[in-house]
Amino acid sequence: MSTTTIAPATSPGGMDLTGQKLSLTTLAAIGAGAVVATVLLYVVAPIDSKIQFVLIAGALYLIGQSVASGMVEGARKAVDRFVTTLVYLAFLLALIPLVAVLASVIAKGAQRVSYDFLTTSMRNIGARDAGGGIYHALVGTLEQIALASLFAVPFSMLVAIYLVEYGRGRISRTISFFVDVLTGLPSVIAGLFILSFYLLALNQNPSGFAGALALTILMIPIVVRSTEEMLKLVPNELREASYALGVARWRTILKIVVPTALPGIVTGVMLAVARVAGETAPLLLTIFGNDAINFNPFSGPQSALPLYIYSQAGAPQQVAVDRAWAAALTLIVLVMLLSAIARVAARFARVR
Amino acid sequence: MSSESDGQGAGSPRGNGPPALKKPVSGSAHARVSPADLIFKNVTRAAGIGLLVLIAAIAAFLVIEATSALQANTGNFFTTTEWFPNASPPVFGIAALLFGTVLTAVIAMIIAVPVAVGIALFITVYAPRRLATPLAFIVDLLAAVPSVVFGLWGLIVLVPRMNGLQQWLTDYFGWIPLFSTDDGLVGRSIFVASIVLAIMILPIVAAISREIFLQVPNPHKEAALALGATRWEMIRTAVLPYGKPGVISASMLGLGRAMGETIAVALVLPASFNISWHILSPAGNTIAANVANGFSEANPIGRGALIASGLVLFIVTMLVNIMARAVIARRREFSGAT
Numbered sequence: 001m002s003t004t005t006i007a008p009a010t011s012p013g014g015m016d017l018t019g020q021k022l023s024l025t026t027l028a029a030i031g032a033g034a035v036v037a038t039v040l041l042y043v044v045a046p047i048d049s050k051i052q053f054v055l056i057a058g059a060l061y062l063i064g065q066s067v068a069s070g071m072v073e074g075a076r077k078a079v080d081r082f083v084t085t086l087v088y089l090a091f092l093l094a095l096i097p098l099v100a101v102l103a104s105v106i107a108k109g110a111q112r113v114s115y116d117f118l119t120t121s122m123r124n125i126g127a128r129d130a131g132g133g134i135y136h137a138l139v140g141t142l143e144q145i146a147l148a149s150l151f152a153v154p155f156s157m158l159v160a161i162y163l164v165e166y167g168r169g170r171i172s173r174t175i176s177f178f179v180d181v182l183t184g185l186p187s188v189i190a191g192l193f194i195l196s197f198y199l200l201a202l203n204q205n206p207s208g209f210a211g212a213l214a215l216t217i218l219m220i221p222i223v224v225r226s227t228e229e230m231l232k233l234v235p236n237e238l239r240e241a242s243y244a245l246g247v248a249r250w251r252t253i254l255k256i257v258v259p260t261a262l263p264g265i266v267t268g269v270m271l272a273v274a275r276v277a278g279e280t281a282p283l284l285l286t287i288f289g290n291d292a293i294n295f296n297p298f299s300g301p302q303s304a305l306p307l308y309i310y311s312q313a314g315a316p317q318q319v320a321v322d323r324a325w326a327a328a329l330t331l332i333v334l335v336m337l338l339s340a341i342a343r344v345a346a347r348f349a350r351v352r
Numbered sequence: 353m354s355s356e357s358d359g360q361g362a363g364s365p366r367g368n369g370p371p372a373l374k375k376p377v378s379g380s381a382h383a384r385v386s387p388a389d390l391i392f393k394n395v396t397r398a399a400g401i402g403l404l405v406l407i408a409a410i411a412a413f414l415v416i417e418a419t420s421a422l423q424a425n426t427g428n429f430f431t432t433t434e435w436f437p438n439a440s441p442p443v444f445g446i447a448a449l450l451f452g453t454v455l456t457a458v459i460a461m462i463i464a465v466p467v468a469v470g471i472a473l474f475i476t477v478y479a480p481r482r483l484a485t486p487l488a489f490i491v492d493l494l495a496a497v498p499s500v501v502f503g504l505w506g507l508i509v510l511v512p513r514m515n516g517l518q519q520w521l522t523d524y525f526g527w528i529p530l531f532s533t534d535d536g537l538v539g540r541s542i543f544v545a546s547i548v549l550a551i552m553i554l555p556i557v558a559a560i561s562r563e564i565f566l567q568v569p570n571p572h573k574e575a576a577l578a579l580g581a582t583r584w585e586m587i588r589t590a591v592l593p594y595g596k597p598g599v600i601s602a603s604m605l606g607l608g609r610a611m612g613e614t615i616a617v618a619l620v621l622p623a624s625f626n627i628s629w630h631i632l633s634p635a636g637n638t639i640a641a642n643v644a645n646g647f648s649e650a651n652p653i654g655r656g657a658l659i660a661s662g663l664v665l666f667i668v669t670m671l672v673n674i675m676a677r678a679v680i681a682r683r684r685e686f687s688g689a690t
Binding site: 052076077079080082083084086087088089090091093094095097098100101102104105155158159161162163165166167171172174175177178179180181182184185186187188189190191192193195196197200201217220224248249250251253254274275277278279280281284285306309310313314321324325328331332335336339 | 386491
C-alpha cells in the first residue's frame, strides 16, 4: 500500500547517461507511507510494543523502496538500495537493545539507589522487607576483583613476555593458540573447576578467595592478549639501543620494554577487570553468597554485586526486584567507570 | 639452549615481534647467555606452560569430581532426559540439557549473525570514516553490560513484551511444528532466551567480522568499483568472499559464547527437562543454566552430576572454539581481540 505513493514521481525517462534516480522526496514519501500503513495495521490488529511498530514500519519501507527503485532505477540499483537500507536497519536494530537495557536499568534503578542503599547490608532483612542495601556485595566484589587482579596480572604478563620476547617455535604457538581458546571458556566452567579443585578436592570452604580464583582464570586470557599486543607495539629500536649499551636481555625487558608498554597494559587490565566484575556464574559456585558483611575474603562466604542481582531478581516480591534493578545500576556504573578509566589510561599511552 | 630461540626470527609467524638477538659469529653462543637471562627466560616459559597445565587441570578435575556421581547414576547419562541426581537412587542424563543448549545457541546465532554482519558492513563500508570508531564503540558497549543485567532485563522487561509477538506467531504460523505450542501458552520460552543470547553475542560477532572486513585489500574493492559495480556488488564480489572464513569463525565463537552463557538463560528459562521443538512454549533448559539453578539444592551426588554436565559443556565449547580459532589462525596478523 505504501508503494502507490511513488507513482507520480516516476516520469518517462530519456536516454541520459546517469539514468533515472529516485529523488529524496520520493524516498520520504515511501517512508511516510510505511509509517501510515503501520499505523493502520496498528488500528486493525493492535501491537503492544513500540519496538514492533518500528520494525514493521522499517520492513514496509524496505519493501516499498525496493519496488519503487526496481521500477525506476532497474534491478541492480534496487538490490543495492535494498542492501543499503538493510545494513542501516541492522545497525539501528543493535541500538534498540542497548538503549532499552540502559533505559530500563537507569529508570528502575534510580528510584531505589540512595546513600542508604549503598551503605547497608541485607542482614536480618527478608525478601519481603523493603529496606536493605548492597554494602556487603560491594565490599565482596571489590575484594574479589582486587584479589583476582593480584593473581592474574603478574602471571599473564609473564606469559605475554614469553610469547612476545622469547617465544619461537611450537610451544609458543601452542600457548598462543590456547590463550585464544581460553577466551571462549564459559565462565560457569571456571566456577565448576574451582568447585572441583579447590572446594571439593582440596576440601576448602567457600570464600571470596575461591571466587577470586575463578575470576583469575577468566582474566588471564584477556590480560595476556592485551599485554601481548602492547609489547608488540614497543619499537625494536628501544630494545636494540639497550642491547647496544650492554644491558642484559632480561633487564632490557623489565626496565625498558615493559615500562614503555605500561599504560597500554594498564588499559588492558582495567578492561579485563570491568569484564569479570559482572560475572555471576563462577561466583555462585564458589562464594555462596552472604547477607551480612564479611570483610575477610579468606574465610566464610561472601556476597558480590552480580550474585546479589541474581538472587534478588529470582525472588517473586516486587521489593526484591527493585533492589535488583538498583544493584544492576550500581554494577553498570562500576563497570563503565572502570572502562572509562581504562580509556583515559589509553589516552596517556598515545602521548608517548 | 638459546640457539633454538634465536635462529628463525624473520620467518616466524609473529612478524611484528622483535627479531631475536643475533649472537656474535665468533665464539660460542652459549657462553654469552648470563645465568640471570636464562632464569628469567625459563620463568616466563614456565608461566606459559603453566597456562597449558591449567587447561589440562580444568579437564582433569572435572573428570575426577564427576566420576562418583556418574557411577551412582542409574540412568544412561547420554540418553536420559530426566535430572534427579539428588534422589536415591539418582537418575540423570544430559540429553534434554544438551538439546536445549544447542537449540538456544543455534537460534541465537541465526538471529545474531546476519545483524552482526550488517553492523560490520555498516561500520566498514557505509559509515563515514570519521564516525566508524565511535559507532563501533557504541556496539562494543553492549559487551560491557554484565550478563546478569541482561537476564534481569530479559525476565522483567522483555518476556512480557514478547508475549504479543509469540502469541501472534503461534496463532498464524502454529502449523509449522517449530511455532506450535503445547497448550496454547507462550512465555519464558527458548525463543525469548535465544533473543537475549543473540543480543549478548552480537558485539563479539560484529567486532570480529568488522576486523576481517577492514583487512580486505583496498585494490580489490577499488577494482570492483572501477568496473562499474554498485556498492552491494562490490561487497558481494570483494568483501564477502575475502571475509567469509572470518565471519564463519566469528559465528562459531558466538555459538560457543551462547552455549556457555549461564545467568541470563537461568533467569529467563523456567528450567524444565524435556526435549521439545516448540520454541515458543514456556519450557527448556541449558547445561549452564541448570548448573546455576540446581547448585544450591544439590547434595554431593547432585554436585557431581552438575560437574559431569559441565564437563560435557567444556568439551563441546572447547571443540567449537578450537575449530573457530583454527580458521582464524590461518590469518596470523589478525589479533582476535575480545
